[in-house]
Amino acid sequence: MENQVLTFGVELSKPVLLAIAAGIPVLVFALYWFTVIKVKKADRIILAIIRTLIMYILFIAILQPVMRGKKDTDSFMAIMLDTSKSMTIDDCSGKVQRATVAKRLIKDGALVKEIKKVFKENLKFYTFSTDIKPVSEDLDNVSSEGEKTDLVRAINGVVEDNAARSLSSILCITDGVDNVNTVNALTQLGYSMREKNIPLYFCGLGSEVKLKDMVVAEVSGPDTIEDKLPLNLNVTFASQGYPSRTVPVKVYEDDKLIKTFDQPLQPDGTIVSKFTTTPAGTGFRKYKFEIPVEADEFVKDNNSSFITVNVTKKKERLRVLFVQGYVSEELKWVNRTLVVDKDINFVSLSRTGPGTWMAVNVEDEAERNALSNGFPKNKEAIYRYDGIVLANLTPDILDKQQIETMVDFAKTHGGGILLYGSEMFKPKWANSPLFEIYPVFLEKDESLFRSSAAKGDLKMVLTPEGMSHEIFTYDGDYKKDKEKWEALPALTSFGPVEKGKSGAMILSTHKSEKNMYGNYIVMAAQNYGSGKVVAITVDKMGSWRLKVDAADKSYEKFWRQLVRWLTTERLEKVSIKIDRTFYAIKETVKIDAAIYERAMQNKDTYVEANIVDPAGKLLRVKLVPSLEGNWTYEGKFIADIKGGYRVKIVAKHPSKNMESKEIYFDVRDTSLEFSNVTLNESGLRQLTSTSNGKYYKPGDIVGVIEKDLKKVVVKIQMDTDLWDSPWVLIAIILLFTAEWIIRKSKGLI
Template sequence: MQLFFERAGNPFLIFFLIVGFIVLAYLSYRGVYQTVSRKVGLMLLTFRILAFLLLFFALFQPVVKFTETKNLKPYLVLLLDSSKSMGIKEGKDSPSRLVKAEEALRKGAIIKKLQAKGIVKLFEFSSGITARNLQDIDNLKEAQGNHTDIAKSLKAAVNELRGQPLSALILLSDGQNNGGEDPVKTAGNLQVPIYTVGVGEKKGEGGKDIEVSHISFSKRVMVNNLTEIEATIKSRNYENKLLPVDLTLGEQILASSVITLSEAQPTQKVKLSFVPRKVGRFVYTVTVPLDREEVIAENNRKSFSLRVTNPRIKVLYFEGAPRWEYKFLKRKLESDPNIELVSFLRTGRERILRQGTTLETASLKIPQSPEEFSEYDVIIFGNIKRDFFTSAQLAAIKTMVEEGGAFIMLGGKNSFGAGNYRGTPIEEILPVSLGAGGWISSKFKMELTAEGRAYPIFRSSSKGWENLPALSGGNIVDSAKPGATVLATYPYRKNRNGKLIVMAVQNYGQGKTVAITTDSTWRWTFSGRGGDEYSRFWSQLFRWLYPEKKEKEKEGKLVQVITDRDNYFSEDTIYITARVRDEDGRLIPDVQVSCLIDTPDGKEVQLKMNPNSSSATDSLLGEDYSLTFVPKKRGTYKITVKASRKEQLLGEDTLSLLVGDPSLEFRNTWLNERLLRRLATESRGRYYDLETVDKLPDDIVVQGKVVTQVREKKLWDSPWLFISFLVLLTLEWSIRKTQQLI
C-alpha cells in the first residue's frame, strides 16, 4: 500500500502553512482558556486543529495505491478443421479425415499432455470458428463447413483469448484454404507459434476420382442462338474408361459428349453446345456419372449461372482502328443485356476483326443491301474512312435510317469531313454540315446548350456534365443543319456560325441521327464514380435513339426481374429489382409486387418489394421495385416475382442464380502440406503428420504471464472524509455550546 497526493505542492510551504494555522488556532482560543478549564480548552483546540488538518488533507487529493501480483496460466488453442473436405474418406472403409484427426488426439493422450502444460481451448473452424468443450471432441463427426478460411479462423481464435497468455495455436487441417486473406501472411503477423498437423493424403496417393474441375462460358447469351461451354474434367487412376459428360438444366439433358479417361492425360477439356430457348437467368450443371470405385462423390458435378437474353436493340459498330473510345464503348454495349452487338474492327488494309455477343458473329458478313442493314436498329461509325464502304452500302444505311433506324458518327481523324464523307448519303443524314473539316487536339470541357440541358440524353447527372473530366480532341464541322438540335459545344472555340459543335441530333425520316465530334467520351469513366456518368450517358442516348415502334414489337414480359450481378458468395448482398410496365412500356401505378425465394435447403422466403426510383443496375430498361437479400448458404436460389393490381395478377418472372460453389471444398482434395509447413515456419512453430503428432506436446514451450494489478483508492472524494470533518466541527460546536461560549 502506498499513499501519495495528486496535488502535492512545495513541502516547506506546506509545513509552514500547517504550523502557522496551528499557531493561529491557538491564538484564537487564548481568551477562551481563561473562562474554561484547561481540559476543555485543550479539547476545543484539538478538534479545530484536526478539522483543519482534515480539510488540508483533502485539498491535496490523497490517493492510496494497492499493488497485487497474479500468475496467469498459459493457454493452448486446438483448431480442428470441420470443412466438408475433412469429411473425405480416402478409402472405401476408411474413416473420414475429421475422425482420423480426433483419433490421433486420443491415441497419444495428446489433450491430457497439453492440459498438463496449460489451459486448453477447443475450436472447430471452416469459414469461422465455433467454441467447443473438450469433452465434445468425440462427438464432432460431421464436417459441414462450405469453405475454409484459415486466416480468418486464426485471427478469430487469437481475438477470443485477447489479454490471456496464449502460448500456441495447434491447427489440424488438410490445408485446403479456399477463401479470405493470405493465411501465411496472417500467421506471421499474429506473433503466436502455430503447430500444424496435416490430415489427408498427399497428391498422387489415394484411390480413384473424377472431377468436373472448371467451366468456361460467356455469362450472357442470346435466346435461340447457339451457345458453347467448355468443361475441364480431371481424373486419377483410370485407364481407357469411357466417360459421358452431360450438360443439364434441372432434369433436362441439353448436350452430351463422351471422353476417354487416361492416366497419361489426367486433364481433358470437352465442349458442349446447346440452344437456349427461354429468356432469363438459369443455373446449368455439368455432370459426370459417379463410379463406384471413386473416393469423392461431391466433385462429379459443377453448376454455373447463365443469363439468357432477348436483346431489344441490335447494334452494328464499324471502327477503323483499335482505340480507347472503341474499347470502352464496346465494353459498355456488351455488358447491357438489352443490346446485341456486332462490331467490325479494321486492323489492317485488308484485315477485319469481327467481334460481338453471339457465337455467330465470327461467320457474319458486312451487310450490303438495305434489307441486310435493316436487321439492325443502330449503326455506329467510329474512326473509319469513307473508302471502307461502297456507295451502295452508304445509300442502304440512309434507307435504313429513313425507315426508322438510328445512326451515330463518332469523332476521329478519319471521321466526318476528315474521313471524306462530304457529299455522301452519310452527310445527308447527319445533323451537321461537314465543311472543310479539321481537328482540334487540345483538352476542353464541353458546354451544354440550353436545349442540351433539357434533353433526356443529359438528364439525371449528380455531378453536372460540364464538371466531368475534360475531353481531348475532336472534329471541326461547319454548322448544324436546319431542324437539328445542338446539345453541346466547345466552351471557347468558334467559327463564323458560332461555337464549334461537340454533339448534335436530329430526326431524319422515321429515324434519328447523332453526331459526336469528340473521340474521348471514354475519359468520363474516370469521373471518380466508377464510370457511372459515362455509362449513364450512353444508356440515355440509346434509350432516346431506339425507335418506339420497334420497342413495342420486341417488348416481352410485363414483369421482369433482374439482379445486380450474375454470381455471388454467401453473405453477399443481392440487389433484386423488378420492372412492371404495360404493353406500351409505361409504368403501371398502384402495383403490389412480391418476391418468393427458394433456398438451396428447400425453404421458402416471402418478401415484399418496395417502389424505388433508382436501382443498383444500369440498363436501358426502367426498373421500379427493389429489395435486398443476403444468402446464408451456397447453392442454387430461385427467385420468383409476381405483380398484381387490385387483386388481379399482372404477370410474373423467374430467375435462378448460383451463390458460391457448393462443391468448392472438393475442388482440390489433396493434403496441402506445403501451406501447412509455411504456416508453421512463418510463425516459428512446427509441422506434424498423423504419424508424428504424438511428439507435439513435448515440443511446445509454454510461458505463463505475471500480471501486476494496480488499484487506486481516492481518499479525498470519500464521503467518510466529509463526515469526519463535520463530526469534528460538530463536537467543537457542542462543547462550546455546553460551556456557554456561543
C-alpha cells in the first residue's frame, strides 16, 4: 500500500483528546499515591505506570485507530448471457439455436481465454432475462426460459452487484430484443454507462430475416375520459415478413362489434392508426382491436389488443389558475385561447412587483381575497382549481407552506400542474421541495441558460411517445399530425434540463441541441401521486399564434388539449397498475397499488388484489408495502389459465373500505418474447456507441475483442484496523500479569 495515513474511527476534538490524555495519568497516580496499605514509593510509581499504560491502550482502542492507504487492483469484467425465450429460436447459421451459439462462445474457451489475457481471472458470469443470476463459467443447468427481456434492469443489476469491485466493462451476448423499455430508456442506459466509465460490448445473435407475423402491438389512450366527449385511441400495428397489404380491423366495445375498417400495413414496419369513438355511457369500457390470423404466421395469438377506459360524468367546468413571476405577453395569448372556452374557467395571477399581485377573471370575492396576497397557502383555496400553471417563477417567490400545498394538490388531491418557462428549470429549483414533482432532472450549470443555443429559436421534434399522445392529436392521421406540429414556426428560447426522470414521458425534444443524454427535452409529463405534472422548458410559444395564418388554430388546439389532459383525468384514491395487458401461461403477473386517501395511509390498512380468472373464480392476493414507500404496495401471482382476467385493488381499514378501478389483462399461449424476434442489431450498435463500447458478430468476436478491451488499474482504499489486532489484547494481558506479579511479590494481594 502507498500513502498510508493514521486515522481514527471515533473522532474527538483536540481539547477533549488532550484533556483525557492528561487526565488518565493524573487520576491513576492520585489513586496509587494515597493507599490504605503502606507501599514503597518506587513500587507505587511502577504500579501507576503499568495501570496508566493499560488505560492508554484501552482509550486508544476505543478511538478505533485505522491505518488507511491505497492499493492498486485490477478491474473486473462481467460477461452476460441472455436466457430469455427468444434465444431458443433456431435462426443462427446452420439452423442452430441462438442459446446454443451463446453457450459455445463461452464453453469452447477461445473467447474466455482471449478475455483473460486482459483481465486474468477477474471475470464474473451472469445469465439474465429481467433479473441477473451469477453463474459459473461452465454454464451447467442454464436454460432459456425468461418471459421477457429487460436490458436496462439487467445491466444496472450487474453494476450494482459489482459496486464493491472495480467493474470496467460488460460483454453481453444477446439478440437485443428488449420488450420492456422505451428507446429513450435504452439511450439513457448507454449514456449512463459512459458516465460510469463502463463501456458496453455486445455480441448479437440471430437473424435479421423477418419471420412472418402481423401484430396489434398496442392500444393507447387516456385512462379516464368524460362522458359524451370523443375518445381518441392510438392503435399500433406491426407487420414483418409480408409485403404491403390491407387487412380488416374489427373494433369491439365491451365485446360488442361497433366498427370495421381497413388498415394498410407496411412491409416490415410499424404504423400507428388513430381511432375516434364516443363511449356509450359512463363506467369502465373495454375497447378491443382485432385483425385476422394468417395460416403461415409465426405467432398466432398476438393479433388483437385492447384498452380499458373509465368514462366519468362530465364536470360542469374546469378551473385553471395561471401563476406567472412577471407580466408577460404569453399570458395574453393563453388567456385569449382559454377564456373563450365555455368548458374552462381561466384565472390568472401575475406578480407585478415585490409583494404585489394582480388577479384576473376571478369568480367571486372569496377567490379575489384568497389571491390578493399572491399564491394561496391553504388547501381549501387551492382545491377550487383543477389545474395550476407555474410560469417563470423563482424559488424565493413561494414559501415552504405554499410549496407543500402545491405538492399536496397534485399528490393527494389529484390536480394537474404545468411547469412552464426556462426560469422554472434553473439549477436552484433542485434545492426546493417542489423539485419532488418535476418530471425531469435539472442541469447543474446555470451558464447553459445564457448560451446562444438556449436563448435562440428552436424547432421542436415529437418523440414516439409524443406522436401518439392526445395532447398532440390534430386531424387523426398519425403521420400528418406529426408533420403538422413539426412544421410550426420555431419557438423562442428554452431552459436546458439534464434528462427525464424514471417513469416520465418525453413528448418532444429540441431538433438539434443535445447533451450527453440525447436531444434536450422541450416537453415531458408524468403521473405524480393521484395527479399529473407537465414540464414545458420553452419561454414563449406565441409564435404558433403570431407567425401563422389566422385560420391556423394549432396554438389554440395545443393549449386546450393540454389543459384538458392535465385536469380531467385524475387518478383514483386507490390506484392499480400492471406492466402490460398480455402475459404467457405460467408467467408471473406483478401488481402495484398506491393509496392516496390520507385516512387510509396507516399500518391498520390491509391491501389485497381481487382477481377474477377466466373460469370466474375469485382469487385474493395480499399486497405488501413496497421498497418505494409512500404507501405503495406490491404483490405477485402466477396466471395459469388461458383467457381474460379482471383485477382490482381493495383497501380495508377499520373506518372504511375503498376500491380501485377494475382493469383487464389476457393470458395467451405464447410469450411476449415471440412478439418481436428479429436480431436488434441497430439497437445494440446504438448502445455500444453511446457507452463507448463495440458491437460484434459471433464469427468475428474471437481474435478481435482482446485489442478492444481496456484493463483499468484502480486505486482502492484499504483500511487496516489497528485496534482490532490480537497484539492489543496480548499487551493488556502482559501488563495485567506484570502488575499481578508485582502485587503478589510485595504482599499486596
